[in-house]
Amino acid sequence: MISTNPIVFYSVSSLIIFFTLFTLFAKKIINSLLASVLVFFLAAVMFYILGSEYNAIIQAIIYGLAVPIVIGLSIMFTTGKTENIKSYKNALIIMTFGFAFLLFFIDSVIFSIINLPDTFNITGINQANAFNVLSAFAKGIFINYVLGFELISLMLTIVIAGIVLIKNKKSSI
Amino acid sequence: METEITIYHYLFIGLILFLMGLLGSVIAKNVIKVLISIEIMLTGINLNFVTFGTFCGGNNFDGYVFTLFYTGIGAVEFGIALFIFYLMFQKKESENIERYSDL
Numbered sequence: 001m002i003s004t005n006p007i008v009f010y011s012v013s014s015l016i017i018f019f020t021l022f023t024l025f026a027k028k029i030i031n032s033l034l035a036s037v038l039v040f041f042l043a044a045v046m047f048y049i050l051g052s053e054y055n056a057i058i059q060a061i062i063y064g065l066a067v068p069i070v071i072g073l074s075i076m077f078t079t080g081k082t083e084n085i086k087s088y089k090n091a092l093i094i095m096t097f098g099f100a101f102l103l104f105f106i107d108s109v110i111f112s113i114i115n116l117p118d119t120f121n122i123t124g125i126n127q128a129n130a131f132n133v134l135s136a137f138a139k140g141i142f143i144n145y146v147l148g149f150e151l152i153s154l155m156l157t158i159v160i161a162g163i164v165l166i167k168n169k170k171s172s173i
Numbered sequence: 174m175e176t177e178i179t180i181y182h183y184l185f186i187g188l189i190l191f192l193m194g195l196l197g198s199v200i201a202k203n204v205i206k207v208l209i210s211i212e213i214m215l216t217g218i219n220l221n222f223v224t225f226g227t228f229c230g231g232n233n234f235d236g237y238v239f240t241l242f243y244t245g246i247g248a249v250e251f252g253i254a255l256f257i258f259y260l261m262f263q264k265k266e267s268e269n270i271e272r273y274s275d276l
Contacts, residue, residue: 004178024197050227140238
C-alpha cells in the first residue's frame with residue numbers, strides 16, 4: 001500500500017487530462033504531438049508515484065523519446081503534400097471541457113491544501129522495494145510468462161520480416 | 174480530515190485516459206492523430222495494470238510485467254501502423270482518414 005500526496009496526484013492527473021484534451025483538439029498536428037509527449041511523460045510520473053520506477057523509465061524512454069521521433073519523422077515526410085482537412089473541433093465542447101478542467105483543478109488544489117498532511121512526502125511512504133520489483137520482473141519474464149515472452153519475440157521477428165517483404169514488394173511495383 | 178488517494182483515484186485516471194483516447198480515435202480526421210489516440214488508450218490500460226500491480230499484487234508485481242509487455246508491443250504496433258500509413262500515403266497523398274476506407 002502506498003500513500004501519495006494529494007497535491008502531487010491531483011496536479012499530475014489534471015495536467016494529464018489537460019494535455020490529453022489538447023492532443024485531441026489541437027489544430028496543428030505538431031502541437032498535438034508535443035502535447036502527447038507531455039501526456040506520456042506525465043504517465044511515467046504517475047507510474048513513479050505508484051512505485052514502479054522501471055515502468056516509469058521504460059515509458060519515458062519509449063513513449064517519451066522514441067515514439068515521438070518516429071511520429072515527427074512521419075509528419076516531416078508528409079508535410080506539404082496534404083490537403084486541407086476540415087476541422088472537427090467544436091468550440092462549445094472545448095470550452096465545456098476547459099471549464100470543467102479548471103473547476104476540477106481549482107477544487108482539487110484547494111481541497112488538498114486545506115487537508116494538507118503533516119509531512120510533505122512526494123512519492124509516498126512505503127515505496128516498493130526495488131530489488132523485489134526487479135526480481136519480480138525476472139521471475140515474470142523468464143519463469144511465469146516465458147511462453148508469452150517467447151511468443152512476443154517471435155511476433156516481433158515476424159513483423160520485421162513482414163516489413164522487409166512489404167517494402168520490397170512495394171519497391172518492385 | 175485527511176484526504177487519501179486510493180486505488181479508485183488511479184483507476185479513474187486510467188479510465189479517463191482510455192475514454193479520451195477512444196474519443197480521439199473516433200473523431201479525429203488525421204491518421205497520425207488517430208494513432209496517437211490509440212497510444213493514449215494503451216497508456217490508460219498500462220496505468221490500470223500498474224495500479225493493480227501496486228495495490229493488489231502483493232509481492233508478485235504481475236501488473237508491472239504486463240505493462241512491460243504492453244509497452245513493447247504498443248511501440249512496435251505504432252511503428253508498423255506508421256509504416257503502413259506512409260506506404261498508403263505515397264498513393265493517396267492525404268492524411269484524411271476517410272481516404273483510407275479501402276484499407
